[in-house]
Amino acid sequence: MSVIVLAALAGACAVEGERSADSQPNGEIDEVRIALGTLGNESLDPMLSPGENAPYLWLMFDPLVGVSRDGTEPDPSAGVLSDWEISDDALTITLRVGGEATFHDGAPVTAEDVAFSLERLFDDEALAANVGLVQDVIGDPNNIKVIDEETVELHLVKPGVSLLNILPYGSADMLVVPKHYIEEVGVEEFRRNPIGSGPYKFVEQQVGTSITLERVDEHQALGTPRARKVTISLVPEETTRIALLQTGDVDVIDPGIESAVNLEAEGYNLHQKGLPDWGGIKFPMTPLDVPPLNDVRVREALALAINKEAINEFLFFELGELSGNYISEGAAGYEPLPPIPYDPERAKALLEEAGYPDGFEIALESFPKSGWSTTDIADAIAADWAAIGVTAQISNRDYGAYRADWVGGNLEPVTATLHPISGRYNFQGLLGALVSGGSLPAIGDPEYTELMEAVQSSESVEEFNERLAAVDAFIRNGFHMIPMVQMGTTLVTNDVVQDWAFGRSAHELNIRYFLYEVE
Amino acid sequence: MALLGYLSKRFLLSILAVLVVCFAVFLMGRATGDPTALLLGSDATVTQQERLRSELGLDRPVYEQYGRFVINMVQGDLGTSIRSGRPVTTMINERMPYSIGLAAVAMAIVGFVGIPLGVIAGSHRGSKWDSSARGLALLGQAVPSFVVGIISIQVFAVALGWAPVAGATSLKHYVLPGITLSLFVLAGVVRLIRSSMLEILDAEYIKLARLKGLSERKVIWKHALRNALLPVVSFSGVYFAILVTLAMVVEVVFSWPGVGRLAFDAIHFRDFPVLQGVVIFGVVLVMLINLVVDFLYALIDPRVRAASDTA
Numbered sequence: 001m002s003v004i005v006l007a008a009l010a011g012a013c014a015v016e017g018e019r020s021a022d023s024q025p026n027g028e029i030d031e032v033r034i035a036l037g038t039l040g041n042e043s044l045d046p047m048l049s050p051g052e053n054a055p056y057l058w059l060m061f062d063p064l065v066g067v068s069r070d071g072t073e074p075d076p077s078a079g080v081l082s083d084w085e086i087s088d089d090a091l092t093i094t095l096r097v098g099g100e101a102t103f104h105d106g107a108p109v110t111a112e113d114v115a116f117s118l119e120r121l122f123d124d125e126a127l128a129a130n131v132g133l134v135q136d137v138i139g140d141p142n143n144i145k146v147i148d149e150e151t152v153e154l155h156l157v158k159p160g161v162s163l164l165n166i167l168p169y170g171s172a173d174m175l176v177v178p179k180h181y182i183e184e185v186g187v188e189e190f191r192r193n194p195i196g197s198g199p200y201k202f203v204e205q206q207v208g209t210s211i212t213l214e215r216v217d218e219h220q221a222l223g224t225p226r227a228r229k230v231t232i233s234l235v236p237e238e239t240t241r242i243a244l245l246q247t248g249d250v251d252v253i254d255p256g257i258e259s260a261v262n263l264e265a266e267g268y269n270l271h272q273k274g275l276p277d278w279g280g281i282k283f284p285m286t287p288l289d290v291p292p293l294n295d296v297r298v299r300e301a302l303a304l305a306i307n308k309e310a311i312n313e314f315l316f317f318e319l320g321e322l323s324g325n326y327i328s329e330g331a332a333g334y335e336p337l338p339p340i341p342y343d344p345e346r347a348k349a350l351l352e353e354a355g356y357p358d359g360f361e362i363a364l365e366s367f368p369k370s371g372w373s374t375t376d377i378a379d380a381i382a383a384d385w386a387a388i389g390v391t392a393q394i395s396n397r398d399y400g401a402y403r404a405d406w407v408g409g410n411l412e413p414v415t416a417t418l419h420p421i422s423g424r425y426n427f428q429g430l431l432g433a434l435v436s437g438g439s440l441p442a443i444g445d446p447e448y449t450e451l452m453e454a455v456q457s458s459e460s461v462e463e464f465n466e467r468l469a470a471v472d473a474f475i476r477n478g479f480h481m482i483p484m485v486q487m488g489t490t491l492v493t494n495d496v497v498q499d500w501a502f503g504r505s506a507h508e509l510n511i512r513y514f515l516y517e518v519e
Numbered sequence: 520m521a522l523l524g525y526l527s528k529r530f531l532l533s534i535l536a537v538l539v540v541c542f543a544v545f546l547m548g549r550a551t552g553d554p555t556a557l558l559l560g561s562d563a564t565v566t567q568q569e570r571l572r573s574e575l576g577l578d579r580p581v582y583e584q585y586g587r588f589v590i591n592m593v594q595g596d597l598g599t600s601i602r603s604g605r606p607v608t609t610m611i612n613e614r615m616p617y618s619i620g621l622a623a624v625a626m627a628i629v630g631f632v633g634i635p636l637g638v639i640a641g642s643h644r645g646s647k648w649d650s651s652a653r654g655l656a657l658l659g660q661a662v663p664s665f666v667v668g669i670i671s672i673q674v675f676a677v678a679l680g681w682a683p684v685a686g687a688t689s690l691k692h693y694v695l696p697g698i699t700l701s702l703f704v705l706a707g708v709v710r711l712i713r714s715s716m717l718e719i720l721d722a723e724y725i726k727l728a729r730l731k732g733l734s735e736r737k738v739i740w741k742h743a744l745r746n747a748l749l750p751v752v753s754f755s756g757v758y759f760a761i762l763v764t765l766a767m768v769v770e771v772v773f774s775w776p777g778v779g780r781l782a783f784d785a786i787h788f789r790d791f792p793v794l795q796g797v798v799i800f801g802v803v804l805v806m807l808i809n810l811v812v813d814f815l816y817a818l819i820d821p822r823v824r825a826a827s828d829t830a
Contacts, residue, residue, distance in 0.1 A: 208776035235774040
């Protein structure tokens with residue numbers, strides 16, 4: 001009987017496995033199915049959304065400022081704002097609404113909606129990624145003024161060039177929500193059945209499983225999307241996502257680096273994000289006034305001892321690029337700096353000069369980053385340091401536990417951390433750590449403080465970028481951190497998705513531009 | 520009357536167990552670190568972090584937090600998810616049907632496959648059936664469920680195309696995760712039934728049945744099995760509760776939207792209210808099932824009633 005039952009079960013499992021999408025590039029597509037390892041907290045409200053929610057939110061809502069098709073430049077025609085400017089003293093930002101955008105219920109997007117969307121970021125519930133920066137620079141929701149149907153003025157409490165920078169590259173925080181709809185149905189209903197002005201309308205959400213969206217007939221900036229439906233599924237296990245791609249059940253996945261390379265070898269398409277993530281060493285117990293890390297020669301020795309090329313070759317499969325910068329290529333303030341070379345002999349000489357001929361012990365912390373084999377990278381670094389006499393005690397744990405100790409000052413005094421950072425967090429992390437009283441320990445060097453204060457008081461975008469580049473150079477030349485590799489997030493697709501520029505925002509996948517890729 | 524007293528005592532002890540477990544989870548969750556650090560971006564200000572902690576009640580003394588939690592729990596309010604802002608009860612209710620459905624499929628496999636296999640192994644000691652059953656039992660208990668899950672996906676879904684990879688949208692999606700989930704309990708049931716059968720088949724009444732000319736089939740499947748099933752039946756309720764609440768690994772591998780996945784995310788993001796809610800749900804489920812089993816036992820087995828009368 002049990003054999004019969006098994007046979008019946010097997011017989012019930014006719015698997016379709018056929019792609020529902022037309023594989024012709026640039027043609028109409030019935031459905032694009034995307035499987036990701038995380039969908040953040042799955043909130044449908046931009047205000048409550050961390051960066052990981054961006055893939056679906058940026059389809060449902062429009063940003064204040066859109067980006068070009070390859071995601072590298074702001075594009076006034078692709079967002080809600082047609083124009084924006086900052087006053088000479090950088091204390092007033094004027095935003096002008098384009099007037100073309102409409103919400104999914106037909107109502108036009110106006111200055112009231114823009115102001116309302118920004119005011120919400122002052123709510124106690126707000127969790128969006130740039131909330132801290134917005135609150136710090138604008139100061140009070142009353143400083144957001146609607147001048148007329150198309151114009152909003154932001155009266156800032158601090159120079160706001162940094163705010164200009166995140167307008168096109170923010171995560172969920174820079175998305176525009178419908179004031180009239182939220183006031184009419186209430187915020188809870190909005191969070192269950194949201195409407196936006198984006199190229200896709202919300203259809204259905206199965207919490208913990210998937211979100212389904214369908215296209216609008218015509219989007220004011222982007223025209224008619226070529227995929228009728230988009231389903232974004234939450235599949236936490238990487239091997240399962242890969243299996244779904246291999247059976248044709250999904251079209252897009254985000255695997256780890258090694259898996260991505262293997263899938264490319266099998267004939268799938270590998271894509272990398274334009275704004276790379278940063279991989280390097282941080283010295284978290286700042287200020288760096290505890291021996292031996294207080295000696296720049298020691299920090300330089302640790303930097304020179306790491307064979308970054310080998311790490312990029314064997315652990316990043318040459319998908320990364322060696323870099324001397326903390327700020328990611330393509331981000332504000334980026335001016336290329338030469339990578340720190342590999343020179344273990346010079347490293348040993350520096351240690352001897354600094355009074356550590358026999359080396360010393362150091363704690364090496366690492367925590368998981370999706371797609372990266374951080375334990376292997378930590379092992380490689382420890383082995384390189386061992387070659388110059390520095391003994392690293394490796395501790396691999398999850399980020400939450402590590403961060404609690406870091407913020408609480410409970411790490412070992414002599415600690416290095418393998419600290420991958422999403423490309424978005426570069427200057428914002430530096431700012432948050434110091435200027436806005438952020439929760440991360442600041443670097444603590446008076447010269448660094450002065451440089452960051454100069455960044456914050458910048459009165460023009462050019463000045464802002466120049467001063468940020470100076471901070472980057474200070475970090476690299478003083479070895480306050482050790483930049484190693486920059487690598488864009490990898491996505492793998494089947495032939496439904498062939499050409500795809502992921503853009504620059506750390507979490508947003510620029511799906512809207514894949515969906516409009518027509519010649 | 521004595522039976523009522525017995526059950527009342529069991530009920531009160533169960534309540535105490537729930538409170539103790541909840542307190543343990545409450546403390547352990549908070550020992551893992553501050554969830555606001557993960558909720559807010561790395562550029563969050565200290566003021567923001569303090570405000571969020573205050574809003575979530577995390578700035579209160581631990582005993583006050585726990586007291587508030589217990590009072591709310593008694594009223595059926597398991598709190599609000601720190602991460603999503605949704606009521607924990609709602610989140611669990613959304614996921615529970617999936618977990619119960621999967622556990623039911625797993626138990627069905629245990630019943631339809633494990634029991635017959637155990638009977639055949641016990642009644643054919645030393646045969647290839649016995650060896651196979653014992654081998655399966657060993658594998659079922661030794662091989663981690665995530666390994667079974669991943670391999671079954673690769674073999675049966677990707678290579679052979681016999682089953683879907685993941686998801687929970689149709690009946691066929693229950694097959695691979697159901698089989699994977701069932702294996703550990705199935706292994707235990709096979710061994711239990713087998714050893715019970717070995718003992719029972721040596722009993723005097725079985726010898727008498729054979730002497731009376733009953734067919735071997737009847738002796739095994741009608742007389743011996745009935746008694747061999749007793750320990751399995753008494754554990755089946757607990758097995759079911761375990762399958763519902765401990766399917767975390769299987770649910771993650773197969774992307775199953777059940778309570779186990781909810782717990783997995785809650786642990787990862789330090790979402791204390793959700794984690795506490797899932798644990799309470801599991802403990803209460805086990806408690807209720809145990810109470811029902813105890814009640815049934817007391818009804819069915821006169822020895823239990825006699826023992827409670829004496830007590």
